[in-house]
Amino acid sequence: MQVYLNGQYLPEGEAFISPADRGFVFADGVYEVIHAYDGFLFCNDLHANRLARSMSELRIEPPADFDMAAIAAELIRANELQSGEATVYIQVTRGAAPRGHAFPASGTQPTVYGFAKPFESPAELRKIGCKAVTAPDERWLRCDIKSVSLLPNVMAKQNAVDAGAYETVLVREGNVTEGSSSNFAAIFDNEWVTAPLGNLILPGITREIVLKLCEKLSIRVAENFIPSDSLGGAKEAMILSSTMEVMPVTEIDGKSVGNGRPGPQTRRIQEAFQQWIQQDRAFQA
Ligand SMILES: Cc1ncc(COP(=O)(O)O)c(C=O)c1O
Incomplete structure (x- = not known):
């Protein structure tokens, strides 16, 4: 596997970072995961924008010539992932410096790392829906x-695995x-x-x-918090991510959502989402 590290593409086994890297010592870094379909990097520009925002919020200065979208595209090419599904991971940390909580001396070079790998899509699960459990949201307030500081997310995902579920919904x-x-x-x-x-x-x-798709499909939307004690009244539920896409949730904490099968609105949204990917692909081709 060819990975990207600080301006170079090289075999994974030859990619080394310093143990003083602040990503390793403090989880002082940010990342993105992009889903590729036959080499087409879906929403590559939106991922690049979000990475830029994450860096800006943490005052991590990217290298002058940093171009996330171009790195992602080259990782796909270098790893011959132009057919089938793949994911690209890009991470930027504040770089290697003597340990100290405050920012390191100016001029410390950020570390940019990226890799791409084949992705086995949960397509079958998307047809039948998945189980979720709830747990307290123990993350920070940003x-x-x-x-990349994902320890509460790691614990929450393991909580789902331990409960025989696919995802933990945080409260x-x-x-x-x-x-x-x-x-x-x-x-x-x-x-x-x-x-x-x-x-x-x-x-x-x-x-x-999906918010935009709901408008197209004339499904009313509300961006409001859902009280966890009202989840039992949901007719349908879903989780959304670049890798899972639109994943129906058919059971929460052991109780069926609706009739326990993916509902009609979820199906419409799933279909529209697939069409969106195809249209985006055709447009970029
Ligand atoms: C905590 C969290 N929320 C939401 C998402 C979904 O984001 P996206 O649709 O941009 O992949 C992710 C994706 O990894 C995530 O980690």
Whole structure:
């Protein structure tokens, strides 16, 4: 596998970072994951914009010639991933410096690392839907930044695995925020409801697209927090991410959502999402 490290493409086994890297020592860095379909990097520009915002919020200066979209494209090419599905991961940390909490001396070079690998899509699960469990949201208060500091998300995902579920839906002060690695939405009274943008959720790119699709499909939308004790009244539920796409949630904490099968609005959104990908691909070709 060819990876990218600080301006070079090289075999993974030859890519080394310093143990003093602040990504390693402090989780002081940000990242993106982009889904590729036959080499087409879906929403590559939106991922690049979000990475730039994450860096800016943390005052990480990217290298002068940094071009996330171009690195992602080259990783696909170098790893011959032009057919089938793949994911590209890009991470930028504040670089290597003597350990100290405050920012290192100016001129410290950020570390940019990227890799691409084949992706086995959960396409079958998307047909039948998945189980979710709820758990307290124990993350910091800047969940809008896509930081590599993911320990609470790691614990939450493992909580799902331990419970035989696919995702943990996080609850802060009685309200659903999002999944451990996804945004969450549910349908109540024919309205698609998802948590509002702000510091408590990641501004998901899939969420943004689904919001637009709902408008096209004349599905009413509301960006409001869902109280966790009202989840039992949801007719349909779904989790959204670049890799999962639109994943129906058919059971939460052991209770069926609706009739326990992916609902009609979820199906419409899934179909429209697939069309969006195809149109975007055709447009970029
Ligand atoms: C915490 C969290 N929320 C939401 C998402 C979904 O974001 P996107 O649709 O941009 O992949 C992710 C994706 O990894 C995530 O980690």
